[in-house]
Amino acid sequence: MKLSPDKKLAGVLCPVFSIRTESDLGIGDTEGVRQMIDWCHRHGFGVLQVLPINETSGDSSPYNAVSSLAIEPTTVAISPELIPDLSKADFDRLVTPELLNELRSGPVRYGKVKPLKRSLLRAAFDAFLIENWEKGTPRKIAFDAFVAANGDWIADYAIFRVLMEEHNNWPTWDKWPEVEQDPQTATSWLLSLPEDRREQLMQKLVFFQYVQWIAFEQWTKLKEYAQKKKVFLVGDIPFGVSPYSADVWANRDIFDLNWSGGAPPEGTFGDSEFTRHWGQNWGIPLYRWDVLRERNFDWWRMRIENVHKIFHAFRVDHALGFYRIYAFPWPPSRNAEFAKLTETEALEKTEGLLPRFFPGPDETEEEQAANLAQGDELLRMVKDAATDTVVIAEDLGTVPPYVRPHLLQLEIPGFKVPHWERTPDYEYMDGADYPRLSVCTPSTHDHDPLAGMWRRMWREHEEALLQNDKEKVHATWLELQRFCKWCGLDPENIPRDFSRTVHEAYCRRVLESNSWLAVFQLADVFGQETRLNVPGSVGTANWSARLDKTVSELDHDPQTLHKVQSFTKLVKESNRKH
Numbered sequence: 001m002k003l004s005p006d007k008k009l010a011g012v013l014c015p016v017f018s019i020r021t022e023s024d025l026g027i028g029d030t031e032g033v034r035q036m037i038d039w040c041h042r043h044g045f046g047v048l049q050v051l052p053i054n055e056t057s058g059d060s061s062p063y064n065a066v067s068s069l070a071i072e073p074t075t076v077a078i079s080p081e082l083i084p085d086l087s088k089a090d091f092d093r094l095v096t097p098e099l100l101n102e103l104r105s106g107p108v109r110y111g112k113v114k115p116l117k118r119s120l121l122r123a124a125f126d127a128f129l130i131e132n133w134e135k136g137t138p139r140k141i142a143f144d145a146f147v148a149a150n151g152d153w154i155a156d157y158a159i160f161r162v163l164m165e166e167h168n169n170w171p172t173w174d175k176w177p178e179v180e181q182d183p184q185t186a187t188s189w190l191l192s193l194p195e196d197r198r199e200q201l202m203q204k205l206v207f208f209q210y211v212q213w214i215a216f217e218q219w220t221k222l223k224e225y226a227q228k229k230k231v232f233l234v235g236d237i238p239f240g241v242s243p244y245s246a247d248v249w250a251n252r253d254i255f256d257l258n259w260s261g262g263a264p265p266e267g268t269f270g271d272s273e274f275t276r277h278w279g280q281n282w283g284i285p286l287y288r289w290d291v292l293r294e295r296n297f298d299w300w301r302m303r304i305e306n307v308h309k310i311f312h313a314f315r316v317d318h319a320l321g322f323y324r325i326y327a328f329p330w331p332p333s334r335n336a337e338f339a340k341l342t343e344t345e346a347l348e349k350t351e352g353l354l355p356r357f358f359p360g361p362d363e364t365e366e367e368q369a370a371n372l373a374q375g376d377e378l379l380r381m382v383k384d385a386a387t388d389t390v391v392i393a394e395d396l397g398t399v400p401p402y403v404r405p406h407l408l409q410l411e412i413p414g415f416k417v418p419h420w421e422r423t424p425d426y427e428y429m430d431g432a433d434y435p436r437l438s439v440c441t442p443s444t445h446d447h448d449p450l451a452g453m454w455r456r457m458w459r460e461h462e463e464a465l466l467q468n469d470k471e472k473v474h475a476t477w478l479e480l481q482r483f484c485k486w487c488g489l490d491p492e493n494i495p496r497d498f499s500r501t502v503h504e505a506y507c508r509r510v511l512e513s514n515s516w517l518a519v520f521q522l523a524d525v526f527g528q529e530t531r532l533n534v535p536g537s538v539g540t541a542n543w544s545a546r547l548d549k550t551v552s553e554l555d556h557d558p559q560t561l562h563k564v565q566s567f568t569k570l571v572k573e574s575n576r577k578h
Helices: 030-042 088-094 097-103 110-132 138-149 154-166 183-192 195-228 246-250 273-277 289-294 298-308 332-338 343-349 365-386 403-409 450-466 470-487 500-512 522-526 558-573
Strands: 009-013 047-049 232-238 255-263 280-287 313-317 325-328 356-358 390-393 414-416 438-440 517-521
Touching: 009 030, 009 232, 009 522, 030 047, 030 195, 047 517, 088 110, 097 110, 110 138, 110 195, 138 195, 154 183, 154 195, 154 246, 183 195, 195 232, 232 298, 273 332, 280 325, 280 332, 289 298, 298 365, 332 343, 365 390, 365 403, 390 414, 403 414, 450 470, 450 500, 450 522, 470 500, 500 517, 500 558, 517 522, 522 558
Parallel strands: 009 047, 009 517, 047 232, 232 313, 313 390, 414 438, 438 517
Antiparallel strands: 255 280, 255 325, 325 356
16 A cells, blocks of 8 residues: 555544543553544545654653654553453453543543553563563564564663663653763663662563563554555654653764754744744754764664554654754753843853754855755655655745755655745635645644634734724734635635634635645544644643544544534545545
């Protein structure tokens, strides 16, 4: 099964954690993804896109993983039927009806979900050791084969995870004892421990490898299942990695930790004083491309290979970083110090350094040519490593003029968000003029869905009326008119509410666009306001929103089913039904 732009498709974006099923343990898992694949198949969606599934840290952000190679253990579906090492007695002992009722209501409660799943996986692992370790069973042979096949990363990852647990699950390796800050010295330290202590930690090390074996086994089977259902699974690779990750801990030489990658100020993200003034400081270290080049980009190729095992396509978050990356001379932990400072005041704090682009800006033709050359080399490497897995570039934000033509030259689809694609007179660009090699979507996980955007536009207009700000009244009304004109609605008779008419008109235009893929957040399929993340903010609302119904209930609740059927009709009429 191969994705081809000859056939336009419609799809949905749903993070794994958001999926709700009758059997989940308070968070979406591979069984939920399987049910979503069935749901997509039933309703004509040929694409199911998820956010990154790499193992997360304390903030549970999929874009701040403790490993870009390991799978998040909470995505594992856990039951005695799915994991043969887990006994029903252990499952019933750990998963009480009272706990299930609590976890299955409302958003994800990571503080309880993660410990529960870890305990269940540990119980399964303990049984696996007893039944298989010294007996050469088929399961032991399969486990050993997995560890051998992933030897380039899994040993370092497992040691890192053991050390994390030794430090209250904090991944801040630069605060650990010096002997633990490097894989070689940490391994020597581990082997030098007294026998009982060494065996205890070595068993934990094998446990983390076991969890990854189970996770990769479930996810690779999901890819096969999706192929049978003719639904393409689309994953996500963030451009950067967390400085506090197994990747950086084990591969210090390929990262520059003196600068903190992010994005320059732009109008879209104005959620905090700092981002309005300075931009987004993500805290990601910069890559030492010269070192990676000498190694034939081995770490990146390994990362892409892991994604290839699981997905038919993957989106590279912030693909602009391959060309040039905006970076700060201070970590995010110091953002508050700089929020209200002028550039002159900031220079005093940073010994003459200010945020800048690496390797350089795009101010001259020579600088643009150099950045384009770097992006060309790196993206060709990504495509080569991906083999038959389709690469999609998230090319949103402050986009240099050479990027999108270059992506088309490489046959890499970019993104089209209609309210950001404007003509010279600031009208919405006609979707018929989008390049075929593109992904059209009403909104991303970092923004308001359609319903939220509509209500925000109206709120801004009504606030301007109350303030008697005539200039703003005109500007906000004009923006509502532009929205309606693009949808084919009457711009002189704009409804106040986000009605079914407004919703269907916008979605129809997305589906009728020339873009190869038209992908909708589930919130946009149902006309809901659920937002997944607010960049620049830290809170429990981020990355925790779940569907208000189980997947099976989506087809059994009459009102919800009617919305789905109406949307499926739009998909069919736009000739995107798969």
